[in-house]
Amino acid sequence: MLSVEKRGSHERSEPVVFILSMFISALIASTIVACGYQFRVDGPGPTIGGAVASTSNEPPPRLIIRTLLNNSFEPNLEMRYTNYFRDEFSAGSGAQVVPESEAADLVLTGQILSVIVPTLSFSQTATLESRTEVVVLVQVEDVRSRKVVWRQLAKGASEFFVTPDLQFNRALQNRAVEQAGRFVAADLAARFLLQLETGDLKKQAPVQDPEPQ
Numbered sequence: 001m002l003s004v005e006k007r008g009s010h011e012r013s014e015p016v017v018f019i020l021s022m023f024i025s026a027l028i029a030s031t032i033v034a035c036g037y038q039f040r041v042d043g044p045g046p047t048i049g050g051a052v053a054s055t056s057n058e059p060p061p062r063l064i065i066r067t068l069l070n071n072s073f074e075p076n077l078e079m080r081y082t083n084y085f086r087d088e089f090s091a092g093s094g095a096q097v098v099p100e101s102e103a104a105d106l107v108l109t110g111q112i113l114s115v116i117v118p119t120l121s122f123s124q125t126a127t128l129e130s131r132t133e134v135v136v137l138v139q140v141e142d143v144r145s146r147k148v149v150w151r152q153l154a155k156g157a158s159e160f161f162v163t164p165d166l167q168f169n170r171a172l173q174n175r176a177v178e179q180a181g182r183f184v185a186a187d188l189a190a191r192f193l194l195q196l197e198t199g200d201l202k203k204q205a206p207v208q209d210p211e212p213q
Helices: 002-034 078-092 166-198
Strands: 062-065 106-116 119-122 127-142 148-161
Touching: 062 078, 078 106, 078 166, 127 166, 148 166
Parallel strands: 062 106
Antiparallel strands: 106 127, 119 127, 127 148
16 A cells, blocks of 8 residues: 555656646746847858869850761751750750850860661560660850860760651650650750859860760
């Protein structure tokens, strides 16, 4: 009987201890605030990977993108690929793309080096799946110094299935060639943005091989 009463008394005292500890904590916190102590975090805060946020106030460079040269065996790609480049560089390169009639800081020129269509899978009688692989070389020249400040070789690829319909296969191949061109343009725009952000655009760079796909 005695042990039961002690256990009940102990259980009744636990809420009292909890409430008392909460009251003391609140009192300490109010005392710190009254004394003028504040916890404050300055700056933009942490970022993923520890990268420092860009604080540059310089205006974006004005970039002219001239029509690409088509050195491949695939006809009528130069204007389509040039438009892809203008779209992607306008959206994600950090540069302001302007017409050739306007003043600019930089000029981008390039050439479509090759378009190949290797087979990915096949049966004993027919090809089942193919891929288009496009290689493009671009370079950026500073208008004032007339020096090449950036040069890059890039590769894009897109797969498509092969059907018994030859005309439909050609349409699928054309679509894959266009998609590969968009991949190349987006990749080069991202690489150009990196050059701007790191300040390496002012350094003349050698041709870099495309990364393996």
